[in-house]
Structures are given as C-alpha cells and as structure tokens.
Amino acid sequence: MANFNIDAKKDMTYDAIVVGSGISGGWAAKELCEKGLKTLVLERGPIVEHVVDYKTMHWDPWDMELRGGLTPEEKKKHYKNIRSGWVGKDTEHFWADDESNPYTEEKPFLWLRGHQMGGKSLLWGKQTYRWSDLDFEANAKDGHGVDWPIRYKDIEPWYTYVEKFAGISGEALGLPQLPDSHFLPPMELNCVEKHVKERIEKNFEGRNMIIGRVAHLTQPHNGRGQCQNRNRCSRGCPYGAYFSSNAVTLPAANATGNLTIRPYSIVQEVIYDDAKGKATGVRVIDAETSEVIEFNSKIIFVNASALSTAHILMNSKSKRFENGLGNDSGELGHNLMDHTYRVGAIGKVEGFEDKYYKGRRPNGIYIPRYVNIDEKSKSDKFVRGFGFQGSGYRGGNPANIESFGADFKDSILKPGGWEFFITGFAECLPYHDNKISLNKDVLDKWGQPTLTIDAEFKENEKALNKQIQEDAVEMLETAGLKDVMGFDKEHPPGYGVHEMGTARMGRDPKTSVLNGFNQVHAAKNVFVTDGACMTSSSCVNPSLTYMALTARAADHAVSELKKFNI
Structure with missing residues (x-):
C-alpha cells in the first residue's frame, strides 16, 4: 500500500517522523501527510497490510491446531502475555514476543504489546467515549497529580473531527459526565439487556444503561x-468495519503520496542537537540486521505507546538532557496509570428461553459513571469514579457424558440459559511512585536496556473496586437475576491495557513533561500524543482522546512549522 523504506539508505531526511503506527501514530501520519509533510513512520515490527495479512480472519476452531490453543513452544514465547487470557492461536502473531522483548516486574504488572504495523489498533476493544471536564478538572479539584493544561472546550471540536472520520456507533444521552459523540446508528441491545436496563433505571436514580459506544460501523x-x-475483530477485519490504523488512517495517509513506512525499525533514541536547541531526528536499530541508522526531520511524533514512548525518551540522553529528553521535571517515567478491571457481578436470568439474538455482536452494554459527579452523588469512601461494561448472553448447553445418540446430538445444539454480567472500570490516581526505569542489567536481543516496572493499585483503587462489586451485586439482584455472584480477580495493573501518564501534560515545566499542545516543554519540535501524555486516567476508555489529541497536536505542529517557531 505505502512506500516502504526497506533499504533505509535511499532516503534519510523527511519533514516529519512518527514513531509507532498504532492508534495515535496512525492519526499522526494521516494528519501530517494530508497537510503536505513528507512523513516517515517507523514501525518496530513487520508490515501488516489490510486484509492481505489477516491470515486467521476466517478460521474456525477446527482449522487451528489444538482448536485454537497455544503449543508449548508458543506458551514459552508468550510466557507473560498468556496471563491475560487473550492470546490464542488466532491472535498470537499480533502480540509481541515476551522472550525477545523482556521486562522486569518490581511488582506484578502485565505489559501487553503489539509490534507490527497497526500496533494494538488491531487488537483493542474499540470502546470509544469522550472525556468531560469532570475528568480534565479532577486533578485541580481534589489535589491529586497536576492540573491538565486543557479543558473539554479545547478538545471538543477535535473529538468531532476524528469521530466523523473514524465512525463511532452509539446513542446520545445528554449526560454532562459523558458527552455525546457524533454517532452512527447504535447497535441493538438484546432482549435480556433491555429487561435489565428497564429494572436498573427504574430502581436506581441517576443510573443509565446503554449500548456501548464503539468504533464499529453500523452502516x-x-x-x-x-x-x-x-466478533473476530482481533484477527483483523476484512471489511474494515472497526477502526484500525491499517484499515483507516494509514490508507488515508498513503493516498497523499507523502507516506513512507519503514518496518523492523527499533527506535533507540531521539537525537537532540544542543547547538540548535531542538531535536534533529531519531536513531534506529534495524531489527533484522542490527544496523544502526539515523533519520532526520523537522518534527517528531513519539507514539510508541505509553511505556515504550517513555522508554525511548529516557534513553534519549544528551548534554542538555542527561536524564532523558524532556526530563527537566524528573517526572518522565512516573505517574503510570491503568484502569482497574475484572471486578463486578454475574447472575442468571430466568425466562426468555424462546428468545435468541442474531450474530455475535462485538459490543456490550455501558453504565456511565454515577458516583462523585456532583454534591448529591459524592462519596466519602474514595475520590473519582467508575463505569460498568458487560452483556447478556446465552451459553452452550453443557454436554452430559452419560448421554448418547440422536437426542444427545440434538441437545448440544440447543442454547443454554441466559446470563448477564457487568464488570467495572475504575480510575487510577496519578502516583509519582508508580513508575518505570531503565534496566541496564537486563538487555533485549539487540543489546538495549529494558524496562523495570514498579507500579501497583493503592487504597483508593481498592476502595473503588469494593464499591464496584457491592453496586454490581445490588443492581443485578434488584433487576431480578438469580444466583448472583460478585467477583474480584484482584489483578495488578496492566490487565486493562490502558497504560497512561509516563510523560504527562501540564502547565508547569517543573512538574510535567509536555505542554498543552503535547510538545516537550524544552524541545518544542517533539510531540507525544499516545497514552504517555495523559495527566489523569478518567474511568472511561482513553483511545478516542488519544485520537483527538493527536489531530489537534498535528494541526498545531504544522502551524508552528510554517511560522518557523519549531
């Protein structure tokens, strides 16, 4: 699809360099290319062309060895990833190899990575929600972390801009804590979800249950x-129906004729010129040959994902930045956040045995935040809040090993009873001591320092989780479900795969890494718009905010470039 710079020495200088091709990197490439900049996208892993390289997109379980399970060799290769429960034969080629890409856990932390063109945009859950000023003002109001340098009004037009291009399906609610998007028609709740929705909204004032807002096209x-x-999204969608860099932003960037993609390019550092007072390019290691190559550009977007971006900046040292590029504040690598996850309740729904649903809808329900949104809903147990995701469904009919014959074969084709579950996503506060650091004692296969991750959920997150489980049980019991069971997997950070905060935005260079336009305070031609830039974590999925921040930052970058300010 694109101009692939396989032989790096053919062209070394570009107007812009984008590090990473995931959700935010793809948007940076699109916006910069469409604004006329010759743009090089550096991708750590291989090329994945839309449709062409979705090798498992049509596979059924019987088409796969071990019916989709991993072989012992594959389990060894993904010895950390498999803790998530998401890595199977149908997707393991899209998950980064733990053996080649080690990291050290000071405390338990699951770091899921996607090293290929498109990154984790091929694997994400596609839940897309706008943040509100409840989120952007939270740090300033309760004193945790530093104040965001932007408010909802600054990013609102950019939400609309990216939504119109990406395609977000959902329904409007008019809630101040969850602003409505520019929507395509919503997916439909099934009969049990409609039933539970009616019961919850009738019995709990201020609680709403809607179909999830997702980056899936309904037309x-x-x-x-x-x-x-x-519901085979994580294998790559041949219809382009969900948002991924491969299906949406990179083809748009390529259509301009300004895009070059170089795969197998491990970015070692951003090069800073002390005399010029700005970055001049990046240094990469060719993943296949181990050759070290330098590329030059006027502006650089570092969008390698929250931890990898901070890793690159920490490794980018010069006389001016002895502790890492942009690290005057000492905050680079700190304030690591993720959402709590896998806590909630599940129960059985009686009746509706004559009802079913069509297809495998890749979406569920959403219950927006209803705690700590105003004085009436204020809790004295914790700060911030949570929302719920979940779904109603029919499972399989469990086979009875004592049965046999035609009746047995007929029985296993009949659906089981209805169940309904909800699981909470709670906000994690920005703690300075939740951090990453360079580990020079453990090197990767290319001889580069790896990361040590030292982070944990603390008392506020545990209090939120306790409330999540209590509320989940109460709502399902009140809705008339039977055999309701609360659950809390008590997982460490990382399982939500919403890593944020390691190069946060802020108003003061003494306490933050980036300014209000995602520029490194002391190196204005370097931009960070992935999860690393986030100043707080909200309790809703962050990817839509990454998209909007990226489009906004790219617009600012080109404007400043034309004015010769960077």
Whole structure:
C-alpha cells in the first residue's frame, strides 16, 4: 500500500517522523501527510497490510491446531502475555514476543504489546467515549497529580473531527459526565439487556444503561463496510468495519503520496542537537540486521505507546538532557496509570428461553459513571469514579457424558440459559511512585536496556473496586437475576491495557513533561500524543482522546512549522 523504506539508505531526511503506527501514530501520519509533510513512520515490527495479512480472519476452531490453543513452544514465547487470557492461536502473531522483548516486574504488572504495523489498533476493544471536564478538572479539584493544561472546550471540536472520520456507533444521552459523540446508528441491545436496563433505571436514580459506544460501523462509511457481527475483530477485519490504523488512517495517509513506512525499525533514541536547541531526528536499530541508522526531520511524533514512548525518551540522553529528553521535571517515567478491571457481578436470568439474538455482536452494554459527579452523588469512601461494561448472553448447553445418540446430538445444539454480567472500570490516581526505569542489567536481543516496572493499585483503587462489586451485586439482584455472584480477580495493573501518564501534560515545566499542545516543554519540535501524555486516567476508555489529541497536536505542529517557531 505505502512506500516502504526497506533499504533505509535511499532516503534519510523527511519533514516529519512518527514513531509507532498504532492508534495515535496512525492519526499522526494521516494528519501530517494530508497537510503536505513528507512523513516517515517507523514501525518496530513487520508490515501488516489490510486484509492481505489477516491470515486467521476466517478460521474456525477446527482449522487451528489444538482448536485454537497455544503449543508449548508458543506458551514459552508468550510466557507473560498468556496471563491475560487473550492470546490464542488466532491472535498470537499480533502480540509481541515476551522472550525477545523482556521486562522486569518490581511488582506484578502485565505489559501487553503489539509490534507490527497497526500496533494494538488491531487488537483493542474499540470502546470509544469522550472525556468531560469532570475528568480534565479532577486533578485541580481534589489535589491529586497536576492540573491538565486543557479543558473539554479545547478538545471538543477535535473529538468531532476524528469521530466523523473514524465512525463511532452509539446513542446520545445528554449526560454532562459523558458527552455525546457524533454517532452512527447504535447497535441493538438484546432482549435480556433491555429487561435489565428497564429494572436498573427504574430502581436506581441517576443510573443509565446503554449500548456501548464503539468504533464499529453500523452502516457503510468512507468506503468501508459495516460490521458483520462475527466478533473476530482481533484477527483483523476484512471489511474494515472497526477502526484500525491499517484499515483507516494509514490508507488515508498513503493516498497523499507523502507516506513512507519503514518496518523492523527499533527506535533507540531521539537525537537532540544542543547547538540548535531542538531535536534533529531519531536513531534506529534495524531489527533484522542490527544496523544502526539515523533519520532526520523537522518534527517528531513519539507514539510508541505509553511505556515504550517513555522508554525511548529516557534513553534519549544528551548534554542538555542527561536524564532523558524532556526530563527537566524528573517526572518522565512516573505517574503510570491503568484502569482497574475484572471486578463486578454475574447472575442468571430466568425466562426468555424462546428468545435468541442474531450474530455475535462485538459490543456490550455501558453504565456511565454515577458516583462523585456532583454534591448529591459524592462519596466519602474514595475520590473519582467508575463505569460498568458487560452483556447478556446465552451459553452452550453443557454436554452430559452419560448421554448418547440422536437426542444427545440434538441437545448440544440447543442454547443454554441466559446470563448477564457487568464488570467495572475504575480510575487510577496519578502516583509519582508508580513508575518505570531503565534496566541496564537486563538487555533485549539487540543489546538495549529494558524496562523495570514498579507500579501497583493503592487504597483508593481498592476502595473503588469494593464499591464496584457491592453496586454490581445490588443492581443485578434488584433487576431480578438469580444466583448472583460478585467477583474480584484482584489483578495488578496492566490487565486493562490502558497504560497512561509516563510523560504527562501540564502547565508547569517543573512538574510535567509536555505542554498543552503535547510538545516537550524544552524541545518544542517533539510531540507525544499516545497514552504517555495523559495527566489523569478518567474511568472511561482513553483511545478516542488519544485520537483527538493527536489531530489537534498535528494541526498545531504544522502551524508552528510554517511560522518557523519549531
């Protein structure tokens, strides 16, 4: 699809360099290319062309060895990833190899990575929600972390801009704590979800249950096909129905003729010129040959994902930045956040045995935050809040090993009873001592320092989780479900795969790494718009905010470039 710079020495200088091709990197590439900049995208892993390289997109369980399970060799290769429960034969090629990419856990932390063109945009859950001023003002109001340098009004038009291009399906609610997006028609709740929704909203004032807002097309959009309800999204969608860099932003960037992608490019550091007072390019290691190569550009977007971006900046040392590029504040690598996850309740729903649903909808329900949104809902147990995701469904009919014959074969084709579950996502506060650091004692296969991760959920997050489980049980019991069970997997950070905060935005260079336009305070031609830039974590999925921040920052970057300010 694109101009692939496989032989790096053919062209070494560009207008812009983008490190990473995931959700935010893809948007940076699109915006910069469309504004006329010759842009080089550096991708750590291989090329994955839309449709062409989705090798498992049509596989059924019987098409896979071990019915989709991993072999012992594959389990060894993904010895940390498999803790998530998401790595199977159908997706393991999209998850980074733990053996080649080691990291050290000072405390338990699951770091899930996608090293290929498109990154984790091929694997994400696609839940897309706007943040509100409840989120952007939280740090200033309760004193945790530092104040965001922006407010909702600054990013609101950019939310609309990216939503119109990406395609977000959902329904409007008019809630101040969850601003409505520019929506395509929503997916439909099934009969049990409608039943539970009615009971919850009737019995709990201020609680709403809606279909999830997702980056899935419910009608054709911008040349892409609508969702076919196969729920095989993480294998790559041949219809382009969900948002990924491969299906959406990178093709748009390529259409300009300004895009070059170089795969197998491990970015070692951003090069800073002390005399010029700005960055001049990046130094990469070719993952296949181990050759060290330098590329030059006027502006640089570092979008390698929250931990990898901080890793690159910490490794980018010069006389001016002895502790890492942009680290005058000492905050680089600190304030690591993730959402709490896998806590909630599940129960059985009686009746509806004559009802079913069509397809495998790749979406569920959402219950927006209802705690600590105003004085009436204020809690004295914790600060911030949580929301719920979940779904209603029918499982399989459990096979009875004593049965046999035609009746047995007929029985296993009949669906089981209805169940409904909800699981909470709670906000994690920005703690300075939740951090990453360079580990020079453990090197990767290219001889580079790896990361040591030292982070944990603390008392506020535990209090939120306790409330999540209590509320989940109460709502399901009140809704009439039977055999309701609360659960809390008590997992460490990382399982939410919403890492944020390691190069945070802020108003003061003494306490933050980036300014209000995502520029490194002391190196204005370096931008960070992935999860590393986040100043707090909210309790809603962050990827839509990354998209909007990236489009906004790219617009500012080109404007400043034209004015010769960077």
